Amino acid sequence: MSKTLTEAALTTRNARAGLAEGVHWRGLSPDVHLGYRKQKRGGRWLVRWYQGDQKYRQATLATADDGKLEADGVTCLTFEQAKTAASRHVSTKRADDLAAADGPAPTVRTAIDAYLVTQEAREVARDGQKASRGDARLRLTRHILSSPLAAKMLHALKESDLSKWRDGLSGDLAATTVRRITNDLKAALNAAATKHRARLPAEIPLIIKNGLAGSHAETPTARDKSALPDGDIRRIIAAAKAVDDRDDWNGDLLRLVVVLSATGARFSQVRRMAVGDVQQSRLMVPTSRKGRGVKKASHIAVRVGTDVIATMRPATAGRRAGDALLERWRHKQDKSQEKAPWVRDTRGPWLNATELSRPWAEIVRLAELPADTVPYALRHSSIVRQLRNGLPVRLVAALHDTSTRMIETHYSSAIIDALDELSAGAVVPLMPPENDGDKVVPLRAG
Known part of the structure; x- marks a missing residue:
């Protein structure tokens, strides 16, 4: 650095009033200086910082609180406020320079x-x-x-x-x-x-x-309230078959809804099922990809009824074990015809849960269920059904590829109902029985 800095008296209005017109500097650190440009009417605060190679960068900060001006902390600053603003400005500019050192600064x-x-x-x-x-x-x-x-x-x-x-x-x-x-x-x-x-x-x-932390603790959602009775599940499956037949899905839509209902798995899991995952009395559901660094088994074995296995047979007959189990047709417009109708193009696995949105709305309508019923209700229903049938929470969590903590947090009322029925069997009478033969009846005097 070149010359030794000559410190100027800048701390008070009176001190600045005695300065000559021009720029005066005061050191904040060895390479950061707060400046004051004295003018005929008041002055302005400056800052400069060392760049290396005997070079400085300089910027104007704000107006000084000289004369009748009162500091507002933004456009008009006291000496102390100017010091803070100078330090903040230099820190920001140095951060800008560092961020842009190897190309455009990331946003x-x-x-x-x-x-x-x-x-x-x-x-x-x-x-x-x-x-x-x-x-x-x-x-x-x-x-x-x-x-x-x-x-x-x-x-x-x-x-x-x-x-x-x-x-x-x-x-x-x-x-x-x-x-x-x-x-x-x-x-x-x-x-x-x-x-x-x-x-x-x-x-x-x-x-x-x-x-990105929540502004307040989120109240756990009671997901068991979204569960549907078994009768409603059957109506959904019946409605899925009706939509499947009407819209020429060739069983693709029905099979997807049946697997979701029978396993309680997520869409992202069942879409990855292969033909070989259909066994004699169970479906092998691929585990989810949720959880970082968590070692999992590749599949979860879920017991299902013979009716579910029978529904899957058309999708497994004559196919290789590694082929996708659940597939659907995709369509394109045939522009060679006058009205350019939509015709079948290629066949492949389901890709995204949004593909189910349109047929699901029609399924819900035909099943006469509330319009806000979502496919995830099939998962809630499966979890609640198993809890109310007395399966241990840990087993229910394992079958649905989630944690016991998640089950206990979101399905507590179903757990309480199941435990209440179990605890009722442990109730025994505690009061001693009354035996009329043991009672002593005093005789009347003759």
């Missing part, structure tokens, strides 16, 4: 784009070229990439930016949807924080964690 948008590319590449490697892009892209595009948060630089990201975005989500979104969106965003930001850690502040993981 929330670039973090999400990189995350989606990685996720979709993983899906293609796992499921082949016909893999669905999943719901993550739709959720992130709709709720984050279209919001101001997307343009935020990661190095300048604050907890308030994230909490403000979360609080601004539509109140119409279900709690589970908000949780999925938040988890996707958190995963994208954490991946970017790891990749660019040399260019980002050390506290960025903590900012992500705290900024």
Whole structure:
């Protein structure tokens, strides 16, 4: 650095009033200086910081509280406020320089784009070229990439930016949807924080964690209230068969609904079932891919009735064990004809739960159930059915590829009902029986 800094008296209005017109400096650190430009009418605060090679960068901060001006902490600053603003400005600029050192500074948008590319590449490697892009892209595009948060630089990201975005989500979104969106965003930001850690502040993981934490503890949802009686499940299956026959699904729709009902598995699990997973009296359901670093068995054996096995036979006859069990036709428009009708094109496995949305709405209507009944109700119903039949919670959790904690949290009333019936058998009379023959009857005197 060049010259020795000559410290100027800048701390008070009176001290600054005695200075000559021009720029005066005071050191805040060896390479950061707070400046004051004295003018005929008042002055302005400046800051400069050392860049190396005998060079400084300089910026104007705000107006000084000289004369009749009163400090407001934003456009007009006292000496102490100017010191704070100078330190903050230099820290921000240095963070900007560090973040942009090896190319454009990463943003929330670039973090999400990189995350989606990685996720979709993983899906293609796992499921082949016909893999669905999943719901993550739709959720992130709709709720984050279209919001101001997307343009935020990661190095300048604050907890308030994230909490403000979360609080601004539509109140119409279900709690589970908000949780999925938040988890996707958190995963994208954490991946970017790891990749660019040399260019980002050390506290960025903590900012992500705290900024995306819920504003209050979420009340566990009583999912057993969404369970359906066995009679309603049968009506759903009957309605699925009617829609299947009417719309020429060739049994594809019926088989999907039957497997979901019989196993209580998630759509993402049953869509991966193979022909060889149908055994004499059970279905082998692939375990979910949920849980990071958790070692699982590849399949879960679920006992089913002979009626379910019989329904699966058309999908297994003459096919190889490794073929996808549940398939469907996809259609395209035949533009060679005048009205360009939709005709069958290719056949392949179900890819995404949204493919069930349209036929499911018709199934619910024909079954005369509430319009807000969702396919996941089949899973709730399976769990509650087993609990009320006295199966141990741990076994129910294992058969549905979840944890006992999750079962106990969300299906507590079904557990209480089952335990109440079991405990009723342990009730025994405690009061001693009354025996009329043991009673002494006094005789009357003669």
